[in-house]
Amino acid sequence: MTKVASRRVATERPLARLVEVVAIILGAATFAAPASAGPSFPCSGQLSQTETVICSDAELSDLDSAMALAYQRALATVAPGQAEGIRGAQQEWVAYRNKCGFEKDCIRSATLDELQALNAVAQIATGKRR
Numbered sequence: 763m764t765k766v767a768s769r770r771v772a773t774e775r776p777l778a779r780l781v782e783v784v785a786i787i788l789g790a791a792t793f794a795a796p797a798s799a800g801p802s803f804p805c806s807g808q809l810s811q812t813e814t815v816i817c818s819d820a821e822l823s824d825l826d827s828a829m830a831l832a833y834q835r836a837l838a839t840v841a842p843g844q845a846e847g848i849r850g851a852q853q854e855w856v857a858y859r860n861k862c863g864f865e866k867d868c869i870r871s872a873t874l875d876e877l878q879a880l881n882a883v884a885q886i887a888t889g890k891r892r
Contacts, residue, residue: 802830811863819866825873832880839887848883 803826805817816822833852837845855876862868 801826810860812860812869815862815864815866815869822866822869822873825870825877829873829877829880832877832884836880836883836887839884841887844887 801813801816801823803813805813809817816826833848837848840848855872859869859872859876862872
């Protein structure tokens with residue numbers, strides 16, 4: 763492969779690579795979703811601006827799916843009394859994320875932050891925090 767071709771391949775899907783790196787760093791490769799998984803919500807009906815952007819962008823869609831899996835894992839690992847707090851925090855986060863509107867970088871950043879937070883919750887709840 764030529765230098766130009768390898769450089770082009772390396773820059774074609776930088777967010778996909780970022781998601782892989784985040785998964786490795788967080789020690790949670792199990793939350794990585796297949797590229798065709800789609801977001802955690804249906805891309806039909808009345809969507810917010812942010813949901814419309816997520817549905818139209820494969821990388822944001824994959825991040826949303828990964829975040830949803832991390833959310834489910836966090837709920838499954840905390841004590842029943844803590845689950846309600848996790849649900850409330852997730853609802854607040856969705857409202858926060860939806861303020862991003864059409865800004866992809868804002869959506870990406872908010873989702874990566876939530877992924878990190880949810881994975882930390884699951885790690886603490888299972889005693890695997892380092």
